[in-house]
Amino acid sequence: MPLLIKDLHVRYGALEAVQGVNITVPDGKVVGILGANGAGKSSVLKAVAGTIRSAAGEIWLDDKRIDGMGPHQSIKLGLATVPEGRRVFAGMTVEENLRLGAYSRNDKPGIEQDLQTMFERFPILKERRKQHAGTLSGGEQGQLAIARALMVRPRFLLLDEPIQGLSPVITDLFFDIILKLRDEGVTIMMVEHNVHFVLNLSSYLYLMEQGKVRIEGEPKELTSSEYVQMMYLGR
Numbered sequence: 001m002p003l004l005i006k007d008l009h010v011r012y013g014a015l016e017a018v019q020g021v022n023i024t025v026p027d028g029k030v031v032g033i034l035g036a037n038g039a040g041k042s043s044v045l046k047a048v049a050g051t052i053r054s055a056a057g058e059i060w061l062d063d064k065r066i067d068g069m070g071p072h073q074s075i076k077l078g079l080a081t082v083p084e085g086r087r088v089f090a091g092m093t094v095e096e097n098l099r100l101g102a103y104s105r106n107d108k109p110g111i112e113q114d115l116q117t118m119f120e121r122f123p124i125l126k127e128r129r130k131q132h133a134g135t136l137s138g139g140e141q142g143q144l145a146i147a148r149a150l151m152v153r154p155r156f157l158l159l160d161e162p163i164q165g166l167s168p169v170i171t172d173l174f175f176d177i178i179l180k181l182r183d184e185g186v187t188i189m190m191v192e193h194n195v196h197f198v199l200n201l202s203s204y205l206y207l208m209e210q211g212k213v214r215i216e217g218e219p220k221e222l223t224s225s226e227y228v229q230m231m232y233l234g235r
């Protein structure tokens with residue numbers, strides 16, 4: 001099992017934002033995390049990415065325990081993240097942002113090839129390659145953030161609300177890219193508010209509420225749950 005989260009706890013002072021969460025992301029699958037604002041979804045993702053420390057529990061990537069590792073170490077294991085709000089390096093150009101994504105790699109020809117692939121996949125980034133990332137539109141920054149993560153050539157990809165604020169056309173593009181990555185064997189964990197987007201991509205889902213997993217299952221099971229229908233699907 002490539003990504004295993006066991007009894008994870010995250011605390012911010014007195015607040016226990018994540019209270020004993022267990023999540024498994026099988027090899028080459030997309031797993032979605034749903035839940036209301038403040039349920040603790042991003043905290044789980046950040047603990048896996050290593051940008052926050054967990055208070056208790058274990059996180060395993062293949063046979064390596066990664067809780068306590070910083071993002072610089074986990075990126076070397078092939079774990080890339082698209083954080084919430086994108087966070088591109090505003091003062092750097094589009095191309096510099098992309099090259100920075102590959103900083104943990106040293107295969108120069110592969111990096112150049114991937115740069116061209118990103119420009120083909122995201123033509124707007126090619127057009128804007130010399131422009132400072134901070135001057136890009138929100139949707140363009142979203143494309144840059146995912147392209148930068150792909151420059152890692154990740155085996156594991158963490159996506160925190162990847163389509164928030166994106167146009168339908170770019171949302172469709174992201175949908176296809178995520179499917180393609182999955183087919184290439186990339187293992188993906190995704191937090192997303194757009195229920196249909198997550199349901200259509202994920203092989204398994206976790207629904208979090210107040211720091212805990214309330215319901216989990218395959219998309220079919222979740223959509224047949226009365227609770228999910230009422231709270232998330234408006235039926």
Ligand code: ATP
Nearest residue numbers: 012013015017035036037038039040041042043044
């Ligand atoms: P959203 O869908 O709104 O992004 P979420 O499910 O991702 O929410 P988290 O961002 O994980 O939720 O937050 C869980 C709880 O922890 C919230 O109550 C939030 O206010 C709190 N929290 C998150 N980050 C911090 C922090 N750095 N310091 C203090 N409290 C925090």
